[in-house]
Amino acid sequence: MSIFFTPKPEKEKRKGSVKDKVSQPVNLASGDDLEMSYCSAEGDISERIIIYRKPSEKNGHTYIGGIGTMRHSYRTFRADRVLSAVHIPTGEWFFGFETALA
Numbered sequence: 001m002s003i004f005f006t007p008k009p010e011k012e013k014r015k016g017s018v019k020d021k022v023s024q025p026v027n028l029a030s031g032d033d034l035e036m037s038y039c040s041a042e043g044d045i046s047e048r049i050i051i052y053r054k055p056s057e058k059n060g061h062t063y064i065g066g067i068g069t070m071r072h073s074y075r076t077f078r079a080d081r082v083l084s085a086v087h088i089p090t091g092e093w094f095f096g097f098e099t100a101l102a
Helices: none
Strands: 002-007 010-014 017-021 033-039 045-058 061-068 073-078 082-087 092-100
Touching: 045 073
Parallel strands: none
Antiparallel strands: 002 092, 010 017, 033 045, 033 082, 045 061, 061 073, 082 092
């Protein structure tokens, strides 16, 4: 399984109108740094920085696994609870995750 970021649309002006422009999804590689805003099951929002390792699936949910810098241990985060994220190597800001079975 691979996991992709869907980049946030950029506003692009065309002849007086505003159009959303979306770049290609970024395929995450093990070792990529991510900074993300995460909402826990209890509704608490926190800012996290992780070193991405791998995706996983359990009970119909996709999880993002990585080394969290807050606790310095392997953590998993439910992908649908990630509110936004920055792919630190490229500086791109993302608003959603998609998975692709490989």
